[in-house]
Amino acid sequence: MAMDRWRLGAVERRKFDEKPFVLTADTAHGPRIAATSRPGAAAGARPGMMLADARTLCPEIITAVADPAGDLVFLEKLAVWARxxxxxxxxxxxxxxxxxxxxxxxxxxxxxxxxxxxxxxxxxxxxxxxxxxxxxxxxxxxxxxxxxxxxxxxxxxxxxxxxxxxxxxxxxxxxxxxxxxxxxxxxxxxxxxxxxxxxxxxxxxxxxxxxxxxxxxxxxxxGRIPEPLLPVIPQKVPMVQRRLLEPIRHRQLLDQVVRDLAGDMARELEGRGEGARGLELGLWRVDGEVVTRHIELAAATREAAHIVRLFARKLDDVDAGFGIEMLRLRAIWTEKLALDQSDIETASQNHGIALSTLVDRLAVRLGPGAITRLVPFPSHIPERAQRGQSPLEPEPTSQGQLAFHKRPLKLLDKAERIAVLYATPDGYPKRFRWRGEVHDIKRVEGPERIAPEWWRERGSTRLRDYYRIEDQRGRRYWIYRLGIIGDGRGDMPDWYLQGLFA
Incomplete structure (x- = not known):
């Protein structure tokens, strides 16, 4: 199937029907054959064989790089056609x-x-x-x-x-x-x-x-036991297009057509109760070449003006050639977006920029890899409870996330060691020194015990007892004691400050 897809996309496909030809995939030991044509198989090439071995049998073999992702898309389209x-x-x-x-x-x-x-x-x-x-x-x-x-x-x-x-x-x-x-x-x-x-x-x-x-x-x-199968279900992608009476070459006319398409797409999405997270704009030139531009959004939207602003920067390098005769806008990624009643007075007073809109503009200008956001991660260790993720990726589901006690708004990049004075080895702390300053503790809440992650940590890793404390000036901190006296995992416990409350 992979060979058929490649051959159908080749300009001179008949030439490869007569010559030995293979598709290769890169491995740690060098290129390996992923698929072979009939002449290639007749010459001794087999899927799974190293390319160097195949060239020993047939030096004139022709190669191309395999595309598993493209093959899967081709097979999915073929499955829909086979219905x-x-x-x-x-x-x-x-x-x-x-x-x-x-x-x-x-x-x-x-x-x-x-x-x-x-x-x-x-x-x-x-x-x-x-x-x-x-x-x-x-x-x-x-x-x-x-x-x-x-x-x-x-x-x-x-x-x-x-x-x-x-x-x-x-x-x-x-x-x-x-x-x-x-x-x-x-x-x-x-x-x-x-x-x-x-x-x-x-x-x-x-x-x-x-x-x-x-x-x-x-x-x-x-047929003694059932075999689960996953049917391929085609989905209708929201799409709008414009076939122009005359080809256009000037940027001003192109922007006008894009605005019209964005308005049509907004109405199409509104009728479906959805918002776009990914859009693809295709421009068909007179000479047959198709130019495509993609954008991804941080949040689902159907605001036409926002879509036009994002595509404006993507069209700066478009070469219209002898003219563009058709434009097509597709929503390749959509999410449910409920209808809402906008407040005219509130909208007129709101001159700020929504966070998702700002992220979209920065992603188009700087690239999606330059922006990250913190998302929850299922770990009860505080410094591992969140991770950086691209704002254009889907948000993680709530399933698997742990419900924590109250956490400080600010966590230090790395917990800092402090000197603590406490009445008894297992009692509440009374005073601590941090960054050269002594703080008297007036209020204490805790402890909250957090065990190490046994599947990731060593067996000698010690427990943590967290305390929420307040000093004589009303400032609140989040400190923990690493270890318990007599736990057999080290000497006297150490104390660390990890977070600051607002």
Whole structure:
């Protein structure tokens, strides 16, 4: 599939149908072959082979860099297109599609004619394919990959006997599992039944993934246990466009069209009850070239004026050539945004700039990597309870975040050691020295005990007892005692100041 996608996008595609050609992926040991054309396979190149080894067999081999992300997008579009043969379709692995054809074959004149129609449609799109029909997804995949294309396995047939001659690779296992099975002398599916299932379970009992357990895959293939599938559901993307009567070349006219598109997009989003977080503007030139510009926003919006201001800086370097004849604006990322009633008097008095608007302007001017914001992180250690994140990324959900006691508004970058005087080793602190100044403690709240994160810290890490204190001048601090006397993890406990209350 990856090879077909690359070939369809090549200008001189026919030239690569006759020459050995491979797609490569960079690894720690050098380029490795990810996909190969038929002439490349005939020359000895195989997926997974190092490129250096392939060049030894065929020095004239042609290479290009693989694009897994682009291949996935292509496969998703192909899955939506394949719904013409069934109510839903799903992606199986990285190179296959599954289509539910239950009670559909009679619309095409039977299962045989259905497969003929599938083969004809893919041939017209110049995409190589192998297909099969079976009662389960695993059986259909196995027959399509390891049997003759167009094989049909009926519901009433003995699946175990029919599939028994297929190789163990038909179980969709990881390559290391296949290697282990072959070393055990198990080369066909039917041979798995000759071995005690308990012995195989003991061999692979630590394997949690279905692709690493041959018995789980065999049960899915025979329909003994269900196999969850995730259908590909197409979503309608909000889009507006303008086809111009005459091409435009001047920036003033371009800005006017962009304003019109932003207004149309705002009305489209308002009708859907959504706001845009990501927008793509496409400009079609007379010579056929398409220029695209993207923006991402810190918060969902459908304010046309704000969208126009952000795109204004993105259009400074656009070369109109002989003119732009069409513009298209798409909302590639949307979020729910409720309708609200604006207050005219409040709006007229508010001359400030919203935080999200300021972030959007800075991101367009400086780049999204130059701005960060603090977001909660699920950790009960105070200095780890928040992390920096790009403001254009989705906000983390509340699930998994811990509910803390009251924390100071200001935390020091690093807790500073202080000298503390206290009445008893486990009593409240009475006085402390910080940065050369002595503070008498008038009020104390605590302690709040925080244990170390055992999955990250060493076993010798000590507990923390936090205190909220107030000195004689009314200033409040957040201090903690590191360790307890007699805990066996060190000498006398140390004291640190970590935060300041407002």
């Amino acid at each position: 013409r043969w069934g109510p839903w379709s799903a992606i199986d692995g990285t190179d296959g599609l599954l289509v539910d054809v239950t009670a559909v074959a009679h619309l095409f004149g039977g299962e045989d004619k259905l497969l003929v129609d599938v083969a004809a449609a893919f041939t017209q799109r110049e995409v190589d394919m192998r297909c099969a029909i079976a009662p389960t997804a695993g059986a259909a995949w196995a027959l399509a990959h390891h049997a003759a294309s167009g094989t049909i396995l009926q519901q009433h047939e003995d699946m175990k006997a029919r599939l028994g001659e297929l190789p163990v690779e038909a179980l969709r296992l990881d390559q290391d599992i296949v290697t282990v099975l072959r070393r055990l002398g198990l080369k066909k599916l039917g041979e798995l039944s000759t071995i005690d299932s308990d012995a195989i379970n003991r061999r692979f009992r630590n394997r949690k993934s279905p692709s690493a357990n041959p018995l789980t895959r065999l049960d899915q293939l025979l």
